[in-house]
Amino acid sequence: MDMLQFPANIAAAAGVNFAAIMPEVILSVIAMALLLVNVFINSEQKAYLGYLSLIGIVVTFFSVVSGWGAPQSGFNNSVLQDNFSLFFKGTFLVSAFLTILITDQYLKREECNWGEIYPLILFATVGMMLMASGTDLMTIFLGLEVLSVSLYVLAGFNRANLKSNEAGLKYFLLGAFSTGFLLYGMALIYGSTGTTRVAAIASYISQNGMVLSNPMLVAGMLLMAVGFSFKIAAAPFHMWTPDVYEGAPTPMTAFMSVGPKAAGFAAFLRVFIVALPAMKADWSELLWVLAVLTMTVGNITALKQTNIKRMLAYSSIAHAGYVLVGFTAGNAVGTAGVLFYMLSYAFMNIGAFAIIVLVGRKGEENNNVSDYAGFGFKHPVLGMCMSIFLFSLAGIPPAAGFIGKFYLFSGAIQAGYVWLAIIGVLNSAASVYYYLRVMVFMYMKDPTEEFDWLAVSPSLALCLLLSVAGVLIPGIVPGTLLDLAQKAILM
Amino acid sequence: MEQYLFYILAAAMLIATVFAITEKHPVHAIVYLVTSFFALAAIFYLLAAPMIAAFEVIIYAGAVMVLFLFVIMMLDLGHPEKAARPGIGHWLPAMVLGVVIAAAAVTAITLRTTTAPATRVIGIKEFSVALFQRYGVAIEIISMQLLFAVVGALYLGRKR
Numbered sequence: 246m247d248m249l250q251f252p253a254n255i256a257a258a259a260g261v262n263f264a265a266i267m268p269e270v271i272l273s274v275i276a277m278a279l280l281l282v283n284v285f286i287n288s289e290q291k292a293y294l295g296y297l298s299l300i301g302i303v304v305t306f307f308s309v310v311s312g313w314g315a316p317q318s319g320f321n322n323s324v325l326q327d328n329f330s331l332f333f334k335g336t337f338l339v340s341a342f343l344t345i346l347i348t349d350q351y352l353k354r355e356e357c358n359w360g361e362i363y364p365l366i367l368f369a370t371v372g373m374m375l376m377a378s379g380t381d382l383m384t385i386f387l388g389l390e391v392l393s394v395s396l397y398v399l400a401g402f403n404r405a406n407l408k409s410n411e412a413g414l415k416y417f418l419l420g421a422f423s424t425g426f427l428l429y430g431m432a433l434i435y436g437s438t439g440t441t442r443v444a445a446i447a448s449y450i451s452q453n454g455m456v457l458s459n460p461m462l463v464a465g466m467l468l469m470a471v472g473f474s475f476k477i478a479a480a481p482f483h484m485w486t487p488d489v490y491e492g493a494p495t496p497m498t499a500f501m502s503v504g505p506k507a508a509g510f511a512a513f514l515r516v517f518i519v520a521l522p523a524m525k526a527d528w529s530e531l532l533w534v535l536a537v538l539t540m541t542v543g544n545i546t547a548l549k550q551t552n553i554k555r556m557l558a559y560s561s562i563a564h565a566g567y568v569l570v571g572f573t574a575g576n577a578v579g580t581a582g583v584l585f586y587m588l589s590y591a592f593m594n595i596g597a598f599a600i601i602v603l604v605g606r607k608g609e610e611n612n613n614v615s616d617y618a619g620f621g622f623k624h625p626v627l628g629m630c631m632s633i634f635l636f637s638l639a640g641i642p643p644a645a646g647f648i649g650k651f652y653l654f655s656g657a658i659q660a661g662y663v664w665l666a667i668i669g670v671l672n673s674a675a676s677v678y679y680y681l682r683v684m685v686f687m688y689m690k691d692p693t694e695e696f697d698w699l700a701v702s703p704s705l706a707l708c709l710l711l712s713v714a715g716v717l718i719p720g721i722v723p724g725t726l727l728d729l730a731q732k733a734i735l736m
Numbered sequence: 737m738e739q740y741l742f743y744i745l746a747a748a749m750l751i752a753t754v755f756a757i758t759e760k761h762p763v764h765a766i767v768y769l770v771t772s773f774f775a776l777a778a779i780f781y782l783l784a785a786p787m788i789a790a791f792e793v794i795i796y797a798g799a800v801m802v803l804f805l806f807v808i809m810m811l812d813l814g815h816p817e818k819a820a821r822p823g824i825g826h827w828l829p830a831m832v833l834g835v836v837i838a839a840a841a842v843t844a845i846t847l848r849t850t851t852a853p854a855t856r857v858i859g860i861k862e863f864s865v866a867l868f869q870r871y872g873v874a875i876e877i878i879s880m881q882l883l884f885a886v887v888g889a890l891y892l893g894r895k896r
Contacts (some may be wrong), residue, residue, distance in 0.1 A: 260869075261872070266873065273880055274882075277880075279884070280887060319872040319873075320872060321869075321870050323871070323873055323874070324873065359891065361887060361891045364884070365884065365888065366889070368880075368884045372879075375877065381872050381874075383871065384873065384874060384877070385880060388877070388883070390881060391877060391880070391881045391884070393880060394884060394888065395884060395886070395888065396886050398887075398888030398889075398892060400890060401892060402891075404892065413892070431875055460840075460843060460844040460847055461844050464840070464844065606757075666777070719881045
């Protein structure tokens with residue numbers, strides 16, 4: 246089964262072809278326009294920037310939808326807008342949209358209502374899109390840098406808060422370090438094959454089979470795996486995750502746990518499946534170990550957490566592990582499962598973080614699990630939403646998380662990795678404990694607080710509505726979305 | 737002749753780098769590092785890559801070093817008595833890892849079975865054409881990234 250192959254019906258254009266990067270162009274123009282607008286408005290009006298960026302995201306989304314099925318390549322094949330990258334671009338836009346919906350209320354509460362956050366979110370999204378559509382190691386690397394630089398600032402956006410500063414600095418230092426690994430790997434691959442185009446790397450290797458015994462190529466593959474593993478927060482490269490997720494402003498934590506992870510997987514899949522198919526036996530063994538480590542470390546550490554943001558940080562590590570299971574399988578079912586899972590993970594995780602934003606108040610984030618005591622009685626609708634997101638994260642039907650895990654694990658079984666699937670299911674079972682613990686507090690403990698400070702703004706309500714729909718609809722009727730995911734990889 | 741020059745330059749580079757690491761005074765360390773970069777540039781020149789030699793001098797010995805000096809000035813690190821010399825606990829792992837990396841590099845070089853893809857000398861014109869045409873989109877991305885890096889830095893550094 247050939248996945249992610251260069252499309253045959255392509256609108257070929259070797260040189261400049263803006264159709265191949267249309268979503269990126271639209272979004273970055275809007276981001277720069279917002280920077281200008283930001284100068285001319287006062288701090289009460291900053292929410293308008295949010296609305297404008299939402300409009301920008303919708304426009305970009307239309308450009309993504311209209312590109313579906315009509316692959317475009319351009320700039321000497323350094324970008325390729327195929328269905329695979331379009332699916333991921335849709336995922337990034339969804340996560341940016343949901344994030345911006347919960348950002349405004351948080352910023353006002355924390356009195357750090359600066360307009361720069363919206364252009365930075367949009368620009369980070371541009372970086373993710375470039376990572377998904379890059380077919381040149383150079384483009385992928387630059388996309389990653391665009392994404393990372395914006396995220397460093399976003400993680401430290403709440404300047405008055407020491408923890409946010411710490412998160413920004415930690416993310417910056419470790420991120421720069423891991424970028425070095427990735428770049429070193431890319432340089433070694435370039436050195437051993439003489440090209441940075443992913444397709445050309447594969448054809449060089451297949452023409453010169455002996456290059457496989459070249460230690461430089463193997464070292465390059467390993468270093469790139471390290472760099473990508475850092476970005477998707479896979480163990481043992483996950484150490485930054487809990488501190489950064491805990492300290493960063495909550496909406497940015499939601500964004501970071503979803504978008505960049507999906508972008509990391511997009512580039513990881515593209516480079517390993519398209520450029521290094523000859524080493525598949527080697528890298529799937531490596532990914533096997535990574536997947537098991539990531540799931541187990543994430544879940545077992547999450548069991549002990551009392552801070553809900555830290556708990557969701559470890560849970561996001563565990564989820565990277567489940568997705569790695571589908572990647573390890575390397576077949577159509579598993580890879581389509583990766584795409585499906587990243588999209589539904591965006592809905593469920595950002596939805597859960599939206600509730601966390603609501604429960605917090607100025608100076609008191611209320612991040613302890615015990616702060617949720619009786620929350621379900623005081624606010625039945627919000628409690629219901631949170632339960633749906635937690636059920637989905639735990640992988641309980643009929644939520645999308647269950648279907649996603651089902652496809653990831655069945656891909657692994659079809660590829661013969663039965664033990665990997667068993668370890669995944671056991672891990673998933675263990676994870677139910679810490680997700681349900683929040684619900685035990687919400688529904689089975691007496692309320693200690695009145696939760697009277699809760700005010701659901703219209704945009705936050707919209708975010709919750711979209712997230713619940715995004716979790717339940719693909720969970721109950723997964724056919725359409727799964728069909729799209731399969732078309733994305735097999736075209 | 738070239739061989740002797742190479743060994744002299746390589747020795748100078750290694751010694752300067754070792755001093756750059758062990759030197760307590762950061763400004764002195766940077767001067768050693770510049771020396772090492774210059775020696776490396778000369779080695780590139782010996783390898784018939786005058787352009788890379790020029791880049792090495794302009795970018796590393798020039799821009800990057802100025803940046804280092806600037807940071808040292810800004811953070812007021814020019815007081816060696818404040819800096820503690822790293823103890824054996826820092827040296828030992830660094831040396832072990834250094835030996836591992838050196839061994840890996842030696843293995844990689846001696847075990848290579850394939851020849852490197854054909855290379856040829858390119859001039860500045862060819863380089864520029866490749867940079868601004870073949871990698872045109874990359875240049876655009878970098879320029880936008882610089883813009884947003886400045887926005888981010890200004891935001892984080894602005895007075896409250």
